[in-house]
Amino acid sequence: MxxxxxxxxxxxxxxxxxxxxxxxxxxxxxxxxxxxxxxxxxxxxxxxxxxxxxxxxxxxxxxxxxxxxxxxxxxxxxxxxxxxxxxxxxxxxxxxxxxxxxxxxxxxxxxxxxxxxxxxxxxxxxxxxxxxxxxxxAIAASQLPVLLGSSAGGATLPELWQSAAAHGFDWRGTSAAFGVAALAALILVRRLPKGMASRLAPLVVLLAAIALTWWWDPLGLSRVGTLPPLALSFTPPRLDxxxxxxxxxxxxxxxxxxxxxxxxxxxxxxxxxxxxxxxxxxxxxxxxxxxxxxxxxxxxxxxxxxxxxxxxxxxxxxxxxxxxxxxxxxxxxxxxxxxxxxxxKPVLAASxxxxxxxxxxxxxxxxxxxxxxxxxxxxxxxxxxxxxxxxxxxxxxxxxxxxxLLLQRSARPHVALIGRIPGTEHYRNVERYQVLLDPEVLSLRIDESLLFLNGRSLADVVQAHLDSHPQTRRVLLQMSPVNSIDFSGLSALKELHETLARQGRRLDLSEVKGPVLDRLKAGGWTEWFQGRLFLSHHQGMQDHHGQ
Incomplete structure (x- = not known):
């Protein structure tokens, strides 16, 4: 453009x-x-x-x-x-x-x-x-030998230790002096107030070390060495x-x-x-x-x-x-x-x-x-x-x-038993609120999407709640937290529907989101679903049709 x-x-x-x-x-x-x-x-x-x-x-x-x-x-x-x-x-x-x-x-x-x-x-x-x-x-440890002028090297602590031992834990006084001095200077300049001076300070330390090396040229001090001239050749990498x-x-x-x-x-x-x-x-x-x-x-x-x-x-x-x-x-x-x-090089290691x-x-x-x-x-x-x-x-x-960890947490869907807060049309988890329950309607909320990770467990989770509420004639699932449903989730819902039908119980759904409902329709759920679909969970709890 x-x-x-x-x-x-x-x-x-x-x-x-x-x-x-x-x-x-x-x-x-x-x-x-x-x-x-x-x-x-x-x-x-x-x-x-x-x-x-x-x-x-x-x-x-x-x-x-x-x-x-x-x-x-x-x-x-x-x-x-x-x-x-x-x-x-x-x-x-x-x-x-x-x-x-x-x-x-x-x-x-x-x-x-x-x-x-x-x-x-x-x-x-x-x-x-x-x-x-x-x-x-690991990076800081790998630079310690360079800081001290040692010949040791390695990318992990065991490699560094073995290399240092093989070289007799050698170090050079001149390199160590440059490295430790640069390290101390760089730590001190970090305490300067934020501003142009603090930003330029690392470069000043580097230039001072370069100037001192050029003036003194001490023996045994490892330097970067002559750099080749700028040569951007634009050649492809080796095809091996x-x-x-x-x-x-x-x-x-x-x-x-x-x-x-x-x-x-x-x-x-x-x-x-x-x-x-x-x-x-x-x-x-x-x-x-x-x-x-x-x-x-x-x-x-x-x-x-x-x-x-x-x-x-x-x-x-x-x-x-x-x-x-x-x-x-x-x-x-x-x-x-x-x-x-x-x-x-010890100064670069310090930086x-x-x-x-x-x-x-x-x-x-x-x-x-x-x-x-x-x-x-x-x-x-x-x-x-x-x-x-x-x-x-x-x-x-x-x-x-x-x-x-994701699979472990998602493999079993969280299905909460919910009841109505007295004087309202709101339904909350029985473990956290004082609520009213209908002994003939098992009111459950599915708290996550129904996918292949957790779909197989849906029928078992609902059955565990039914075992504690044997008078249940109807199961009403609040689906508002369900954002998506795949084919495995659809199959799990169908299996739950068939299981409840064999027990003489009905499965109803409430507050199904539009995209989820579209997926259910695409999966042909009208051919097997015999329950009712409610706009709100409270409507579903108040409906006694078929009981």
Missing amino acids: PVSAAAVRLYVRDALRDDLIAAVVVSVLLIPQSLAYAMLAGLPPQVGLYASLLPPLMYAALGSSPFLNIGPVAVLALMILQTLQLAPAGVSPSEAALVLSAEVGLLLAAAALLRLHALAALLSVPVLHGFETGATL PALWTALLPGAALIALLGYVSSLAVAESLARRVGQRVDARRELMGLAGANLAAALSGGMPSAASFSRSVLMSDAGSRTRMTGVFVAGLMGLALMTLSPVLAWCP IMVAVLSGLKFGPYRDAWHYDRTEALLMWAVTLLVLGVSITAALGLGVLGAIA
Whole structure:
């Protein structure tokens, strides 16, 4: 759709300045994070810079949020590190990262095409928080050897311990001094009042470390090293079936987590200003961003929570902010490469640790324990699996556990015995209110939709109530909470109708919603249903026809 000259003039007048300022502020944080997160993923540092160029441009064209900053993300970096370890021998990490980005992009594009944006529901809040906490601790632990100049490495606590023991728990005094000093400085600057000074402080720490390294050039200090010149070759990823097959499971988990976390950030920031987020366009935006990364030497990308919040606070008005960020990153890559080459790796490790640990929260574990101990145990299990086994195992258990809990809670429909509140026409649960019951009419309320998950249990649940009320001549089901009914639910209703008929009892329905009634009619229920349908439950209770 072409943009009119009037729209351009309106944008220049009302939003250009705010978008430019927000882009500058975010780029200040993105430069060191791009380098750090690429190294966290086991990739050359320039890969993180490449992932900050075209991906934001594609998201700006296809996404829906004016606040999201798309690029390297700490949690995804840890997932990328573990996934790349599955690549066949002879494949470099950079080549595997391109294939991984392509797979993530294609999976997200397929989900957008098939309108599967509801996939976000696969990761429940306990699973997502348990995973994020475990990943946060694992990332911080993985950076501790880099901070101290040790040769150890690993993505889980057992791997780190075994590697550290194999290297004799080595560390270098100069690296440790740089790392600890940078860590202390970054913690202190976080206590500054919010403003431009606090936003620029991390860059100031990084530049001070670079200047000191250039002036002193101490022996044994690990540095980023010379970065290659900007070279976006736009070549397709390596077409190796074995490589694509090996990385596909990890790509699916990265795509799912990247989408869920990005959507959560977008919705949170949109609610601040009364906006809405298009979930399908978010899928499209992330798909385009990752496909762009695959063609330009990048790595899988998603929305960064910290940078997106910063972009929102800095006053971003439109998605053009992402375009300006990409331009500034390209400018930085072309001009700052000689400067970034002197950046000490312990300082980048310190920046990662401070960034991820700042969002660490243990309160949800306590809240979940008080609310539902099963969900709390699932949260802890996911966290411990991330720390001790692998991200794949943790997310696999999380998704399966959430589905199992859903099936457990939905397998038996909640059917409440209800009675009339004296002096009113309102009917409520007998376990919560003082109500009046009719001994000849069993008044029940079905509190959920009738689907294949719970349909088979309907007759058994109703029969359990009948066993306690043997004088019942008629069963009246209040259907107002039932939002949908599938063929299994229709079959369960028919089975209940036939069972009651054999017992000499009648089945009536009240307050059936229009869409449910349409499904019943489509299923030919008029051919077998012999009861009555009432507009209100009170009418059904007052009707004694056929008793």
